[in-house]
Structure formats: structure tokens, C-alpha cells
Amino acid sequence: MKEFVEILKENKGKRVLVLCHDDADNDAIGAGFAMAELTKGTLAVPQKVSEHALELINKLGAKVEVAPNTLDYDLVIIVDTADIQQLPGITLKNYILIDHHKNNLLLENSQGYIYKLVDSTCQLVYYLYKEMEVSLTPAVALGLAAGILGDTVGLTKASNKAIIDLGNILQDGNIGYSTVLNTFKMSSKIERLQKLKAATGGKVYEFSDCILVYCQPDKNFLYYVANMFLELGADLALVGYKEGDWIHLRLVKSNQCLTSHNVYEIVKKASENMVVENFWGDQYFAGFKGQGEYDFFIQRILGEIENISNNKNLPN
Ligand SMILES: [Mn+2]
CATH class of the missing domain: 3.90.1640.10 (inorganic pyrophosphatase (n-terminal core))
Structure with missing residues (x-):
């Protein structure tokens, strides 16, 4: 110092x-x-x-x-x-x-x-x-x-x-x-519009132990949109955005959600074989930027979450 x-x-x-x-x-x-x-x-x-x-x-x-x-x-x-x-x-x-x-x-x-x-x-x-x-x-x-x-x-x-x-x-x-x-609220009209579009375009998935909302907003407001879904009561929120060949993605988990889903590990596994430019996070937050097949990536993440949900009671 x-x-x-x-x-x-x-x-x-x-x-x-x-x-x-x-x-x-x-x-x-x-x-x-x-x-x-x-x-x-x-x-x-x-x-x-x-x-x-x-x-x-x-x-x-x-x-x-x-x-x-x-x-x-x-x-x-x-x-x-x-x-x-x-x-x-x-x-x-x-x-x-x-x-x-x-x-x-x-x-x-x-x-x-x-x-x-x-x-x-x-x-x-x-x-x-x-x-x-x-x-x-x-x-x-x-x-x-x-x-x-x-x-x-x-x-x-x-x-x-x-x-x-x-x-x-x-x-x-x-x-x-x-x-x-x-400072953490979206203020401008355009941003509110994005939020409303995302909220009404979200798809709800019910797994055996948690609720996930998935959405693909048309602007790169992934962090806001993901947190908004957690605020609305989702256990997990998956938000993806395509920018040319690039895929931006966030998978977040509510800190009140007690399931064993580790979102960082889930995205890591689902992005195997993809081009990864940036990947960071922990068990509650995963951020990703890379290239690959978008729909396949989303399906792999959802599949991985379902596997973890279904295997929760199995002995290790
Ligand atoms: Mn820092």
C-alpha cells in the first residue's frame, strides 16, 4: 500500500x-x-x-x-x-x-x-x-x-x-x-421494453425439483433478463443471445434454490467441443461466449439439468 x-x-x-x-x-x-x-x-x-x-x-x-x-x-x-x-x-x-x-x-x-x-x-x-x-x-x-x-x-x-x-x-x-x-434497475424506455418482451417470451420448464425459464431476447441484456426471471420466482434462468456467429449465454440459479445443480459445471459440460472465447462463473452463475450450434447447445443444457434433477436421490 x-x-x-x-x-x-x-x-x-x-x-x-x-x-x-x-x-x-x-x-x-x-x-x-x-x-x-x-x-x-x-x-x-x-x-x-x-x-x-x-x-x-x-x-x-x-x-x-x-x-x-x-x-x-x-x-x-x-x-x-x-x-x-x-x-x-x-x-x-x-x-x-x-x-x-x-x-x-x-x-x-x-x-x-x-x-x-x-x-x-x-x-x-x-x-x-x-x-x-x-x-x-x-x-x-x-x-x-x-x-x-x-x-x-x-x-x-x-x-x-x-x-x-x-x-x-x-x-x-x-x-x-x-x-x-x-443502479441495478433498468431505467430507460428501451430497456423496459426489452424486459417486457423477454418476460412475455420466456418459456417455462418444470423439472422434478426446480423450475427453469428460458428466453432468447433480441438484445444483449442477458444479465438483466436472467435476474428478472429469478426475481419472478424461477429457480434457474437460461438466457441466450446470438450475435452473428457468436453465442452469448447466461445460466443463473437462485440462491434460495437448494438443488444440486451447479450451473458452471452444467454449461462447461454442454459446451464441450464448442469454440469458447470466454467462460466464467460459479455454482450460481455461468457466463459464456463462444461459437457452435445454438439450438443443440440449449438442448444439451436442458438435458443436463434434467439428468441432475432426476438423479438427485441416487446414491453416488
Ligand atoms: Mn472484481
């Missing part, structure tokens, strides 16, 4: 780039925004931000540049990133790093870092603000809080520490929790 602060002080007034991982989520954007405010730097992503972070960017009024040239800057701060593969098209020479991921491959070559296995990068940025005795503006507090909620799936997976940090961030930034929750 001390070394990191020293580097920030040495670069005060110089050109600072704050770089998030590609397909940046709320944790990356929240942490990146707070770092850009702290350093008066430029916030950027390699290629794009994730669709579910757009609303936060909107609320923050954040400017996010795309495909920056790192050579134009005196200091590069990498945020919420564990691997060079998450920075497509970026030339990396000297950089400092702030991150919370296990097995971080960027630590070794960094010139300084804040690295700790907490629930979100936003918490680490908060500790940095405290260390530097910089007060939180309402916007910075909103960004940090939204990042904590994002990486803990709306606090359902949060540690006590993350919840305490969240409370302190709200207090220090003088904002209410409802302000943060509003």
Missing part, C-alpha cells in the same frame, strides 16, 4: 491511465472510476464494457475511453484484472495494479500493487482513499458500492467484511442504500 501511494504521489499532475479489464463489470467500472477521480486520470477499457455496467456508467456520468494507447501516459493503473488475456490489444510496459482475484498473473511484473483476496476491487480502492485521507464524493461512493454489490451478486455471497465496508462507504459518501439499488 505505502509503495503504491508513493507512486501515485510521484505521478501527481502527470498523465494517468486507469485501465479496466475488457467487458468491464460494475466492480471494474466502480473501482476504475474512483481511481480516475483520485488521480484525475483517464478511465478506459480495452474494447468494451459489459452491458450490465452501462447503467452504472450512466449514473456516474463517467467517461470511458476505448482502446487507449498506454504509451500516451506517464502512469498506467490496472484495475480488477488478473491476466493479460483480459486486456486484448493493449501494450503493457510499466504499470501498477489494484486487484482482488486469486492467481493474479500481472502482479509479478507490476511496479507496485494493492492486492488482497477480498470480495471486490472496490473495497481495496476504498482502503486506498482512507490511507490517503481523501473523502468520498457521492459519485465515488456510488461506484464503489455498486462494485461491491456486483461482485457479491447483490450481497448474497458477501463476507461480513464486504457488508461492513459497504456500510462505511455509504456513510462516508453520504448516500443511501436505495441509491445504489437503483
